[in-house]
Amino acid sequence: xxxxTRANLDLVRELTINHxxxxxxxxxxSFVLSIPLGWLANRNRVLRAVVITxxxxxxxxxxxxxxxxxxxxxxxxxxxxxxxxxxxxxxxVAVMARSAADALASVDRTTVxxxxxxxxxxxxxxxxxxxxxxxxxxLAGIRVVAVSTIALVSVGVIIGSQNLGYLFSNGKQRGIxxxxxxxxxxxxxxxxxxxxxxxxxxxxxxPWNRPGRAxxxxxxxxxxxxxxxxxxxxxxxLDKADAGVGGGDA
Amino acid sequence: MIEFESVSKRFDDGTMAVEDxxxxxxxxxxxxxxxxxxxxxxxxxxxxxxxxxxxxxRVLIDGEDVAGRDKVQLxxxxxxxxxxxxxxxxxxxxxxxxxxxxxxxxxKAKAREAAYELLDTVGLDRALxxxxxxxxxxxxxxxxxxxxxLASDPNILLMDxxxxxxxxxxxxxxxxxxxxxxxxxGKTVVFVTHDIDExxxxxxxxxxxxxGGVVAQAGSPAEIxxxxxxxxxxxxxxxxxxxxxxxxxxxxxxGKGRTIVVDGDGRPIGVLADGPADGxx
Numbered sequence: 001x002x003x004x005t006r007a008n009l010d011l012v013r014e015l016t017i018n019h020x021x022x023x024x025x026x027x028x029x030s031f032v033l034s035i036p037l038g039w040l041a042n043r044n045r046v047l048r049a050v051v052i053t054x055x056x057x058x059x060x061x062x063x064x065x066x067x068x069x070x071x072x073x074x075x076x077x078x079x080x081x082x083x084x085x086x087x088x089x090x091x092x093v094a095v096m097a098r099s100a101a102d103a104l105a106s107v108d109r110t111t112v113x114x115x116x117x118x119x120x121x122x123x124x125x126x127x128x129x130x131x132x133x134x135x136x137x138x139l140a141g142i143r144v145v146a147v148s149t150i151a152l153v154s155v156g157v158i159i160g161s162q163n164l165g166y167l168f169s170n171g172k173q174r175g176i177x178x179x180x181x182x183x184x185x186x187x188x189x190x191x192x193x194x195x196x197x198x199x200x201x202x203x204x205x206x207p208w209n210r211p212g213r214a215x216x217x218x219x220x221x222x223x224x225x226x227x228x229x230x231x232x233x234x235x236x237x238l239d240k241a242d243a244g245v246g247g248g249d250a
Numbered sequence: 251m252i253e254f255e256s257v258s259k260r261f262d263d264g265t266m267a268v269e270d271x272x273x274x275x276x277x278x279x280x281x282x283x284x285x286x287x288x289x290x291x292x293x294x295x296x297x298x299x300x301x302x303x304x305x306x307x308r309v310l311i312d313g314e315d316v317a318g319r320d321k322v323q324l325x326x327x328x329x330x331x332x333x334x335x336x337x338x339x340x341x342x343x344x345x346x347x348x349x350x351x352x353x354x355x356x357x358k359a360k361a362r363e364a365a366y367e368l369l370d371t372v373g374l375d376r377a378l379x380x381x382x383x384x385x386x387x388x389x390x391x392x393x394x395x396x397x398x399x400l401a402s403d404p405n406i407l408l409m410d411x412x413x414x415x416x417x418x419x420x421x422x423x424x425x426x427x428x429x430x431x432x433x434x435x436g437k438t439v440v441f442v443t444h445d446i447d448e449x450x451x452x453x454x455x456x457x458x459x460x461x462g463g464v465v466a467q468a469g470s471p472a473e474i475x476x477x478x479x480x481x482x483x484x485x486x487x488x489x490x491x492x493x494x495x496x497x498x499x500x501x502x503x504x505g506k507g508r509t510i511v512v513d514g515d516g517r518p519i520g521v522l523a524d525g526p527a528d529g530x531x
Contacts (some may be wrong), residue, residue, distance in 0.1 A: 114337075115336075117299060129340075133340055208382045
């Protein structure tokens with residue numbers, strides 16, 4: 001295995017960098033887009049149903065047809081990597097919109113009322129009180145999206161995207177087991193690194209929520225986002241992600 | 251001065267929280283609304299900063315109808331303290347105190363400096379300023395809540411059962427502290443509680459409310475104790491059970507002892523001093 005890796009180091013490096021680049025944009029985009037959707041979902045019951053159900057429906061779109069339809073819908077070339085980015089963003093939003101809705105709903109009503117009473121404008125309150133306090137649950141959601149997006153990027157090889165998924169398909173076609181294994185390991189590594197970076201970002205951005213602080217137990221704060229405690233919704237099953245890895249066989 | 255002019259509030263579910271309520275709350279005095287839950291006391295308090303809008307009637311501050319004021323600006327000009335402090339858990343204590351000045355455009359550094367001074371004012375160690383609210387005890391959090399309400403130097407302070415969630419010892423501490431603060435600062439305080447003892451302790455004017463915001467009696471603690479308006483008031487303040495009735499009894503000690511004061515059950519609660527009280531109102 002080492003021999004194959006040594007001989008193809010440049011290829012692996014290039015594919016990894018590409019893989020990371022392809023994953024970052026959908027992760028960031030789904031985070032940003034899901035926040036107004038989450039806000040909307042908390043306006044009333046009808047909107048909540050629309051956002052949540054809409055998200056679930058988006059998630060059921062099979063990736064292959066989506067790749068075929070997208071160029072027609074958004075006017076891109078068939079082999080444009082933008083197709084992949086848009087498709088992954090759609091899946092990301094599908095998962096993240098629900099997380100954002102839950103995250104914003106998880107913010108303590110008393111705190112929100114108090115900030116209104118002391119003179120926050122509705123927008124100021126959303127940005128400076130509700131959004132930061134939704135942080136731990138948002139973080140849990142974006143971790144799921146990050147991992148699933150990284151796995152899904154691999155499917156992009158079907159539409160000619162150059163990423164770690166290429167190692168699966170190429171390795172399978174040519175019967176090089178090492179290549180497939182290296183592809184899987186690198187995907188896992190990238191997912192792990194993303195996860196660690198997100199958790200660390202959470203620590204930096206949400207210092208009040210840091211584990212090990214003296215007041216945590218007393219205040220019964222949200223459980224450690226790194227371990228995903230009871231206050232954080234359990235990550236949904238990664239059906240798509242599984243399909244993504246399997247996509248190398250297609 | 252705050253004036254309620256025949257104010258009514260009907261909630262969406264049809265319940266009448268307050269009906270035709272009129273009252274003047276004098277400036278620089280503490281008015282305490284006291285009553286059981288459902289008497290509309292919190293509704294009345296929240297009408298002052300437009301957290302609740304009256305269905306009919308007007309609330310005036312210094313002669314100006316609050317309905318004509320911008321909600322956000324109005325709220326920033328009024329201090330608000332609520333149960334369990336309502337602090338922002340993601341902000342350090344000092345930033346919590348500085349919230350309103352920062353919202354109204356004071357530079358952050360300057361607002362923080364003023365916030366540290368306010369921590370002194372409410373009797374908190376400045377070192378606590380760098381902590382998060384969850385790292386403070388309930389009593390400390392409540393003091394931070396008071397400091398935050400004072401930060402914009404408002405004329406009016408609204409306090410919605412602020413000491414309801416802390417243990418009795420700490421509560422007594424906070425009550426004494428609030429009285430000291432009020433003597434120094436002379437704010438127009440509107441205070442809501444269900445605890446008649448707290449009301450008598452803090453109030454210049456006590457307003458005892460029945461269900462639906464009906465005023466059972468309004469007056470100074472002395473007036474209410476001296477002449478309860480009806481059986482409801484007498485029972486509410488405990489006058490009917492002899493709780494408020496005190497008797498004098500000569501102390502023991504072979505004629506040298508001082509006269510002691512006992513309650514209705516004969517339990518000693520103090521000694522009789524010579525001359526009038528220092529803080530006689």
